[in-house]
Amino acid sequence: MSDLNQIGLDKAKSxxxxxxxxxxxxxxxxxxxxxxxxxWNIKGDDFFELHVKFEELYNDLLVKIDEVAERILTLNHSPNHRYSGYIEKSEIAESNRVADGKTAVREILNAFKTIITLQRDILELSDEAGDEGTNALMSDYIREQEKEVWMYSSYVDEN
Known part of the structure; x- marks a missing residue:
């Protein structure tokens, strides 16, 4: 039992x-x-539509950031919180100032591809570990984000 953490999961896998x-x-x-x-920087004919859509997205991302950090804490580990560390570990690069809607949406689609791929890796590992909490979180995120990819792809007319 000493190899299990406080929620009954293997410490090494956690x-x-x-x-x-x-x-x-x-x-x-x-x-x-x-x-x-x-x-902040969007301009052009689709300003009103995209300005709102991007706000919806960053509000959703903020919720997910908090949920992921809290899941790390639930596993009895510490979430990183420094942007310098984020830049170091992130596969998504910092974006330059983007004012064009289609360019922004393409960058969003690339970010979703990275995020969804990473979440699938975590889903596989959480399944092996018997970690239903992380598993459910990743499953919910993937399902929701796949729909977002479809919608954003429709905007730029890409499959």
Missing amino acids: KELAEKLNKLLANYSVFYQNTRGYH
Whole structure:
């Protein structure tokens, strides 16, 4: 029993999950800030539509950032919280100032691809660890984000 953490999961697998969740947290944090930039800097014919859509997205990302950090804590580990660390670990790069809607949406689609791929890796690991809490969180995120990818892809007319 000493190899189990306070919620009955293997400590070593929980540590590995927490490390992957911290990587996800880093990617979410950079994605969040990029989306704030799209929201602030968008210009053009689709300004009103995209300004609102980007705000919806960054609000959703903020919720997910908190949920991922709290899941790391539930696994008895510490969430990273420094932007310098996020930049180091994130596969999503900081975006330059983007004012064009289609460019912003393409960057969002690339970020979703990175996030969803990482979440699938975490889902596989959480399944192996018997971690239903992390598993359910990742499943919910993936399902929701796949729909977002479809919608954003429709905007830029890409499959």
